[in-house]
Amino acid sequence: MATNTYTVTGMTCDHCVGAVRGEVSQIPGVTDVQVDLSSGQVTVTSDAPIDVETIRASVDEAGYELAS
Structure with a gap:
């Protein structure tokens, strides 16, 4: 299990x-958001670590931006 903010x-x-x-x-693999x-904090819990670029792409798709 991995959790990142x-x-x-x-x-x-x-x-x-x-x-x-x-x-x-x-x-895929995300269990809680x-x-x-x-x-502006988004905490993602998943079965395994998820690449930050995958998170960035999803946030972009929603119309927002992941701060660097």
């Missing part, structure tokens, strides 16, 4: 949270 920029409302959660949840709107 990322900062996502551009989220301003609950719809944003849902969009990011929905896209990241579709990554927690999004904190106020801090």
